Amino acid sequence: MGLWGGAPEWIELSGGRLLWWPGAFAAEADAWLAQLGREIPWRQHRLRLFGRELDEPRLSCWMGEAAYRYSGRTRAPEPWHPLVAEMRRRLEALCERPFNGVLLNLYRDGRDSMGWHADDEPELGPDPLIASVSLGAGRRFLLRHGGGERRELMLDHGSLLVMAGEMQHHWQHALPRMAGVTEARINLTFRYLPPQGREE
Numbered sequence: 001m002g003l004w005g006g007a008p009e010w011i012e013l014s015g016g017r018l019l020w021w022p023g024a025f026a027a028e029a030d031a032w033l034a035q036l037g038r039e040i041p042w043r044q045h046r047l048r049l050f051g052r053e054l055d056e057p058r059l060s061c062w063m064g065e066a067a068y069r070y071s072g073r074t075r076a077p078e079p080w081h082p083l084v085a086e087m088r089r090r091l092e093a094l095c096e097r098p099f100n101g102v103l104l105n106l107y108r109d110g111r112d113s114m115g116w117h118a119d120d121e122p123e124l125g126p127d128p129l130i131a132s133v134s135l136g137a138g139r140r141f142l143l144r145h146g147g148g149e150r151r152e153l154m155l156d157h158g159s160l161l162v163m164a165g166e167m168q169h170h171w172q173h174a175l176p177r178m179a180g181v182t183e184a185r186i187n188l189t190f191r192y193l194p195p196q197g198r199e200e
């Protein structure tokens with residue numbers, strides 16, 4: 001693999017498919033991490049949990065062409081940042097699918113995280129294809145099937161993970177806290193929201 005790191009690999013799961021490509025953006029990753037860290041309008045959003053409001057344990061930004069209902073809130077999109085628009089074009093060519101929105105998350109260090117969930121919001125349509133680019137600190141990505149099966153991947157700097165097929169019906173995923181991680185991580189999940197039901 002040399003300088004380019006890991007090659008792409010399809011992982012077949014019961015009720016879903018993952019494309020895992022650790023070295024997908026090895027060449028661009030340093031520049032992307034630095035520029036996105038500086039230029040994205042990162043915000044602290046609030047989370048409703050058991051009737052209480054809490055800060056989400058990360059910063060985030062929803063970008064693209066469509067409003068998105070997420071954790072009980074509707075978020076108006078930020079306009080495409082030129083670099084994110086370029087990443088979108090690359091991923092569309094690679095996945096042979098359109099993307100019209102992206103959720104960007106900034107995990108400031110190992111104390112930031114994302115809890116168990118599926119990306120199964122109705123706006124995403126029945127079997128969404130989600131392309132996830134990771135930059136910065138390597139973090140564990142956990143998957144669990146409704147029937148008990150578990151998987152774990154390390155999402156390293158410059159890696160691409162595509163979740164496809166019926167994944168979001170049968171599996172949940174999470175990004176747990178990781179003690180000892182002091183560096184930031186940026187993750188971008190490119191999504192396609194079909195026009196029906198889209199709020200402009």
Ligand SMILES: O=C(O)CCC(=O)C(=O)O
Pocket residue numbers: 103105114119132134141155173175187189
């Ligand atoms: O940060 C990650 O790798 C996961 C992000 C995620 O699951 C999401 O944005 O829905």
Ligand SMILES: [Fe+2]
Pocket residue numbers: 117118119173
């Ligand atoms: Fe997710």
